[in-house]
Amino acid sequence: MTYDGFDVEKIRKDFPVFSRELPDGRPLVYLDSGNSSQKPNQVIETMRDHFALHYSNVGRAMHVLGAESTDAYENARDKVAGFIGAPSRDEVVFTKNASEALNLVAYSFGNPASTDPRFTLGPGDEIVISEMEHHSNIVPWQLLVQRTGATLKWFGVTGDGRLDYDPGLITERTKIVSIAHQSNVLGTVNPVAAVAARAHEVGALVLLDASQSVPHHPVDVAGLGADLVAFTGHKMVGPSGIGVLWGRAEVLEAMPPFLGGGEMIEAVWMDRSTYAPIPHKFEAGTPPIVEAIGLGAAVDYLTGVGMEAVEAHERTLTAYALDALREVPGLRLIGPDTLEERGGTLSFTLEGIHPHDVGQILDDQFGVAVRVGHHCARPLHLRFGIPATTRASFYLYNTTGEIDALVRGLHHVQKVFA
Structure with missing residues (x-):
């Protein structure tokens, strides 16, 4: 299987999970590939x-x-x-x-x-x-x-x-x-x-x-x-x-x-x-x-997709997400804030709001799946003086529109706790 160029919408069609709806008709926005990725039909079959x-x-x-x-x-x-x-x-x-x-x-x-x-x-x-x-x-x-x-x-x-x-x-x-x-x-x-x-x-x-x-x-x-x-x-x-x-x-x-x-x-x-x-x-x-x-x-x-293309796509997503998250008041990024020597995993806190609450609202109201907790890296969180973070992690099937959905959800979370 070889794609002519990198077509994320074509790639998404290979993953059956993205054809489903969540309860209340919400689309799935899966930003948890650092935890475990979704599987294409080619692997399943x-x-x-x-x-x-x-x-x-x-x-x-x-x-x-x-x-x-x-x-x-x-x-x-x-x-x-x-x-x-x-x-x-x-x-x-x-x-x-x-x-x-x-x-x-x-x-x-x-x-x-x-x-x-x-x-x-x-x-x-x-x-x-x-x-x-x-x-x-x-x-x-x-x-x-x-x-x-x-x-x-x-x-x-x-x-x-x-x-x-x-x-x-x-x-x-x-x-x-x-x-x-x-x-x-x-x-x-x-x-x-x-x-x-x-x-x-x-x-x-x-x-x-x-x-x-x-x-x-x-x-x-x-x-x-x-x-x-x-x-x-x-x-x-x-x-x-x-x-x-x-x-x-x-x-x-x-x-x-x-x-x-x-x-x-x-x-x-x-x-x-x-x-x-x-x-x-x-x-x-x-x-x-x-x-x-x-x-x-x-x-x-x-x-078939090409690992150079996967890497380039994720760098585009990461650059987009770094810019978008800077516009969320009270958000603290835990990790490098530039593209230099970094991958598509962004962990952050929202001032005054526990990550577990962030993750639950994103899932329940926006269909955005992120991971919350210490991500099996508790000593790192202790080093930064925090109990947990919210983590969004990107992969070849993610889009900038899904990052927009994440940011909308984070603004809503802040309103809930204002």
């Missing part, structure tokens, strides 16, 4: 077709259905590898989400099964994250330092929502630096190249949470400078229940298995086992088969 006509377990059965299912599953791996510029398909590990991918990496550090000195961890060793991280990139590291006695350190965040990057925070004791490529609250795109260069100077590994970048920008993992990259399918027009860990082959090969079970083994005796080569070493048990195939269809869809 691909998954339905596989369930209906081709389904079997993968890597096991020798019959026709088994071969078809295995081919489709592994073909999805090829598609993902191509989409993110992975040098080898074997560097693409399927997980159930980005959280599992991040936990998989954290599990490797301080694990007695790890023989590579890069993964040995104990008192005196350091892990570096940032204050803007999603809980999925905070809690696994907290659990790791509890197990090992290592030290957790973090970059702060500036008043305008940028990473307060201090290269001195990364020392010879640092084992891994794990940060978001793009913040799920601030929209900030972090200076990955500089962070990675400093980390590699001291022999540390670099892990990126790219859940908010891979769906919205052209991403070439080989050129990022990172050693490992995690992202999820449900934010990139794919299904839930499927995520990806990309890693440089030699790093993945040095990591011990995360889960034990069928298909991740080479041979098993009663007292020991040997393991399958990557990526299957990390894919124990029956995997999310149809979900992976659905992710492959999502990759096909986004490739």
